[in-house]
Amino acid sequence: MAATVITGRTRPTKVKKQANVQKRKRDDVDVEKLEQAVTELDLQNGSYKDFTDLPLSDPTKQGLKASHFAVMTDIQAKAIPLALKGHDILGAAKTGSGKTLSFIIPVLENLYRLQHIGADAGLGALIISPTRELAIQIFDVLCKLGRHGHMFAAGLVIGGKSLDAEKQALTRMNILVGTPGRILQHLSQTVAFNVDDLKMLVLDEADRILDMGFQRDVDAIIDYLPKERQTMLFSATQSRKVSDLARLSLQDPEYVSVHAEDKSATPKSLTQNYIICPLEDKMDTLWSFIQASKKSKILCFFSSAKVVRFVYESFRHMQPGIPLLHIHGRQKQGARLDTTAKFSAAKASCLFATDVAARGLDFPAVDFVIQVDCPEDVDTYIHRVGRTARYNREGRGVIFLAPSEEEGMLQRLEAKKVPVEIINVRQKKKQSIKSQLVHMCFKDPALKYLAQKAFITYAKSVYLQKDKDIFKLKEYDFEAFAASLGLPGAPKIRFLKDDDGKKKKQASRQTLEVSGSSEENEGEENKKEKPVRTKVARMFERQNQDVFADHYKNLVTHGEDEEAFRSADAFLGGKSAIPADDDDFMAVKRRIPADGEVSDDDDDEDEPKTGGRIINLQGASQPLVIDSNRREKLLKSKKKLLKLKDKGHKIVFDDDGNAHEMYELEDEDDFKAKGLPEAQRQKFIETAKEVVREADVEDKAAQKMKKKDKLRKRKDRERNEAEKVVDEDGEDVEEDAVGFGGVDEDLLANFRADADFSDQDGEEAPTKKPKKWFQSDSEGEDEGRGSKKRKKVRKSKRDVIEPQTLEDMESLAAGLLG
Incomplete structure (x- = not known):
């Protein structure tokens, strides 16, 4: 029998804990064989079609098999072998060609061979995407492949979630997927977040990340990362600028482009068309298209979030017969995730979206991609239409182009090898919804306000576009576009007004005089020919009694109407109804004139207001103009009239009866005549x-007088009480009793009143409180008395009066014994 081995353990060893330790060490992994197989890869002559042809680990093979990935796409066959060998990669391929697996598989394999596992290893790979939805999609693919044996700790950090919860889990991560803003926030704020041992950096949709929107964030992130790392960039439209490559510290990058020689930059299964559609016909055309495709899956792109919200709300009220969804960057993260999940699971639906959904998102079986607003460039167009015709499926993309946008956009598309054909809309199937939008905007003030903001944001997006060959601001009919949204007129936008200030400065005096005379003639003609006001225009001129009333007034007033609003509001004593433009960084709210200068406002205040019945109120310096029924009602309210009157002055009267202000400043000369300030201070x-x-x-x-008066009153009160007692007994106080035993007159009077317990006058003696069982007779009597004076008087009385009855003798004996 073997000898028993004594160990230092006091508890039995847990089997699960030991197995977990062995599992973390991964002694069963043959890393040398995988390293040798990777070094033997022939990148020039080797042809790899299936994932089984690559030297991959067993957990990765199981994940690919469970996800039904067997055959590699072109970008995967070229990029994965290079990435497994540690090369920096610039990958460019068409949308829907499987770029996500091209960097997820190398991330898992390279970290697997390095055994970069556990919290002590730190962060090994960082994957950055431009949008939250794309980051979530990449993280889901990573989890599907890695949960079949890989033990890496992977995390997702995006905006819209709890920052504290991410900070606690971030220190244990080996692979991190996130957006640039949140990653930079953790790098600068999370103390325990260490990236010194980073092995791989991946930028998905790299052209968008390296764009101006994320340039500062990405540059700051790169400063935190070590320079010795593997970097991979993937996108459908790859950037090859030397400045971008230098920023990322790429070392001899391999450019992988599998579709560079193709005739088209988009998939072959994608049918692309464009429609010549003026601005005023966009809403009608879109509604008609949705009505004709109720059983399809449609994705519509717009230029701004406000336009998306207006189209969604207005179409939802009209009930097109197909589920409607909307997504934009101003939504909360939970709402965006719900929208993408619903649209992915739906068989027939219509999603209104901004460019937040234009890149990388994999919506299955999208039939149509409608670009209602023209994209800013061809790259954005390619990413938008890439949401359909993915993985060799069929799809169709349609773009609405205004007549002024057609020539410039077609030239850009042709230069990028994007084939687009023109199609026409059947006028028989086209429906007009302008009257319905007008009715809804008039009925719902919130929808009207949303339409105005949609108009403004669309106009600003066109104004801020860089490519002026496509977006020609002056050739858009914005008045007709505002009418197509249900608005009575185009909202006020500064850059849409004709600003001839520079021309007037450069013009000579003669030309100005000629132009001035012509303008006067035109003004006289316009006065003769007044435009006819319709019923709808008069209805919209009414101010809605709603929270949006001030916004409407601000958005729809022009020129002379602004001055009318300003003068009316200034007369009522309120702030100006039309504030400064939102685009102004610094705006003059009030002008204070210098010394000797007279402001225009002061001149206007002195002039009486005209245009109505003038009433001079008593106590008001300005007359009251009655020009409406509402102003007429002011005369019936004293409380409202007080606000129009001048404030009074508080005065005081001196000894001579002269009135003065409550606070008056002394004249400077009079003050100096009194002497120096220090001497005046001492005198004061x-x-x-x-x-x-x-x-x-x-x-x-x-x-002192108060004390004397108090003492006198006390003596008078004592004297009155003594006289009262004498009157009640009917006899005078003897002089011998006054000096007996040191008792004064007042105590003797009390003693006589208390001692007269005999029933001489026939009146009943007052009832005494019954004694307790433990009290003696003397205690009961003492308890019934309220003051020490009465006790002394009773004792002196017992000494003077002799007992007459047996009860008196018993009480006297009890008192002496007690």
């Missing part, structure tokens, strides 16, 4: 001391 202190001293003497005399 001395005067104040004398006043206080006199007041002190008076206070002491008053206090």
Whole structure:
């Protein structure tokens, strides 16, 4: 029998804990064989079609098999072998060609061979995407492949979630997927987040990340990362700028482009068309298209979030017969995730979206991609239409182009090898929804306000576009576009107004005089020919009694109407109804004139207001103009009239009876005539001391008189009480009793009143409180008395009066014994 081995353990070893330790060490992994197989890869002559042809680990093979990935796409066959060998990669391929697996598989394999596992290893790979939805999609693919044996700790950090929860879990991550803003926030704020041992950096949709929107964030992130790392960039439209490559510290990058020689930059299964559609016909055309495709899956792109919200709300009220969804960057993260999940699971639906959904998102079986607003460039167009015709499926993309946008956009598309054909809309199937939108905007003030903001944001997006060959601002009919949204007129936008200030400065005096005379003639003609006001225009001129009333007034007023609003509001005493433009960084709210200068506002205030019945109110410096029924009602309210009257002045009267202001400033000359300030201060202190001293003497005399009066009143009260007792007994107090035993007159009077317990006058004696069982007779009597004086008087009485009955003798004996 073997000898028993004594160990230092006091508890039995847990089997699960030991197995977990062995599992973390991964002694069963043959890393040398995988390293040798990777070094033997022939990148030039080797042809790899299936994933089984590559030297991959067993957990990765199981994940690919469970996800039904067997055959590699072109970008995967070229990029994965290079990435497994550690090369920096610039990958460019068409949308829907499987770029996500091209970097997820190398990330898992390279970290697997390095055994970069556990919290002690730190962060090994960082994957950055431009949008939250794309980051979530990459993280889901990573989890599907890695959960079949890989033990890496992977995390997702995006905006819209709890920052504290991410901070606690971030220190244990080996692979991290996130957006640039949140990653930079953790790098700068999370103390325990260490990236010194980073092995791989991946940028998905790299052209968008390296764009101006994320340039600062990406540059700051790169400063935190070590330079010795593997970097991979993937996108459908890859950037090859030397400046971008230098920023990322790429070392001899391999450019992988599998579709560079193709005739088209988009998939062959994608049918692309464009429609010549003026701005005023966009809403009608889109509604008609949705009505004709109720059983399809449609994705519509717009230029701004406000346009998406207006189209979604207005179409939802009209009930097109197909589920409607909307997504934009101003939504909360939970709402965006719900929208993408619903649209992915739906068989027939219509999603209104901004460019937040244009890149990388994999919506299955999208039939149509409608670009209602023209994209800013061809790259954005390619990413938008890439949401359909993915993985060799069929799809169709349609773009609405205004007549002024057609020539420039077609030239850009042709230069990028994007084939687009024109199609026409059947006028028989086209429906007009303008009247319905007008009715809804008039009925719902919130929808009207949303339409105005949609118009403004669309106009600003066109104004801010860089490519002026496509977006020609002056050739858009914005008035007709505002009418197509249900608005009575185009909202006020500064850059849409004709600003001829520079021309007037450069023009000569003669041309200005000629133009001025012509303008006067035109003005006279316009006065003769007044436009006819329709019923709808008069209805929209009414101010809605709603929270949006001020916004409407701000958005729809122009020129002379602005001055009318300003003058009316200034007369009522309120702030201007039309604030400064939102685009102004610094705006003059009030102008204070310098010395000797007269402001325009002061001149206007002195002039009386005209245009109505003028009433001079008593106590008001400005007359009241009655020009409406609402102003007429002011005369019936005293409370409202008080606001129009001038404020009164509080005055005081001196000893001579003259009225003065409550607070008056002394003249400077009079003040100097009194002497130096220090001498005046000393004089004031001395005067104040004398006043206080006199007041002190008076206070002491008053206090002394008060004490004397109090003593006199107390003596009178005692004398009155003694006389009252004598009157009740009917006999005078003897002089011998006054000096007996040191008892004074008042105590003797009390003693006589209490001692007269005999029933001489026939009146009943007052009832006494019954004694307790433990009390003696003397205690009961003492308890019934309320003061020490009465006790002394009773004792002296017992000494003077002799007992007459047996009860008196018993009480006297009890008192002596007690």
